[in-house]
Amino acid sequence: MYLTNGIVIGIIYAISALGVTLIVGIMKVVNFAHGELYVFAGYFSYYMSVSLGLSPLVAMPLSVFLVFLIGLLMEKALIRPTYGDDMYSLIVTFILSIVLQNLALLIFGPYPNKPPNLIFGATNLFGLFYYGNQRLLSFFISLAILLFIFYLIKMTWFGKSIRAVSQDREMASRIGIDHYRINMLSFGLGAALAAAAGVILSPIFPVTPSGSAAISLTAFVVVVLGGMGSLKGCLVGGLILGIIENLGAAYISTMYRGIFGFILLILVLVFRPWGLYGQKT
């Protein structure tokens, strides 16, 4: 049961981390505002379904799309002028995360909110225990998103041009790839992945504006664990972190749930600083 929980949460961590790793891999930009985008998506989906009365099935993709647009806008207005200066882009996304966090506090208030469940009840898994249907559904939605992203990156022109740009930006432009457009779309996609994790996880763990830092951190831990820029690393890293957190919380103490991730992170940094699937440089 704890293992199942770990796998379900781990997959969602993987989605969130994919959002970070995509942007790091392609643009060499670390998006500190990642957690805030997650929180915004959680609140969007809450207000759309609770205040506007939309079905969560509509509210969820709509919130993700809205955050995707915000991501495009952020890249165009704020990140693009910083290209070529990694330090400056770090500062910009860091400031952005603070501004967005306060904005969320201002607009949504400090109280945790929880969008309605998509589905109720529980299912007996493997004849062993009952598991919440909401969590099961979240798992399958996340899996579908993950497969879609892998397909996108491996098989489509867009995905291949993303890989080309991340390997050699100038050469990519010399074969006809509009790398400005690729940057904008991949930043949007990164934001959308943060949002996807947000709308999927918020019915399980309610969102608060102050929770965003922890979300960014979790995503960064997974990225470092798996190896910068590696998609497979995100999946494996997410699963490992999800499982360790849940087993740790169950058998040692819930108080220290967050600590296990950090212990793992430190171990990885000491023994394999390029991550599980990253490349030594």
Add this chain to the structure above:
Amino acid sequence: MLDVKEIEIFRGEAQILWRVSLTIQEGEIVTLLGANGAGKTTFLESVLGVHHPRSGEIYFRGRNISGINPFDIARIGISSVPEGRRLFKDMTVYENLEMGAYPKRARSSLLESLTWVFSLFPVLEVRKKQIAGTLSGGEQQMLAIGRALMSKPQLLLIDELSLGLSPKITKEIYETIQKLNKEGVTILVIEQNAALALRYSNRGYVLETGRITLQGSSTELLNDEHIRKAYLGM
């Protein structure tokens, strides 16, 4: 076909090219010679739109292309083989070739171009599933040329064609270049090996510390006193 008129190029604050002019007629193979650091790569990258001239213009088929982005230049039929190949090393041979056909007008004839490239360089077909970074130097150069051809260019710019290659492979590649040219691709070659390049080209230019100091037909240049001393070591 290509008409470069008195371009001045800066990289950062440093001026690299001074009033450089160069023309290429349709169907020619033209060589650009010059010592290390003369500005040959900078010149090629300027035609590709990587550096923009501070003054002067570049015309391609009558259209002023100075100031245009590299990705737009790739789309109008100018393609390049960069110094050091610059393959997408983590991708397969096949994917590298596929990426060469990225411009929209090239995508519809991707399979046709692939057959063409495989007929020019059969070894690429054998290695098509291999990761590009694991190819030998000669194979990498063939792949870099193949990738450039996948966009069906009218003008092909090649930087340091023979650098790091064995004489045998170099000769093979030059034969292929000549074949390509007969099939209608106009070519500019940058080369350290002056004797070889001039043997395969119609005309040549000499670039010395950012200025064109000499130009003429390949036979003229091969017999030129200064060239014989400085570039042919005679």
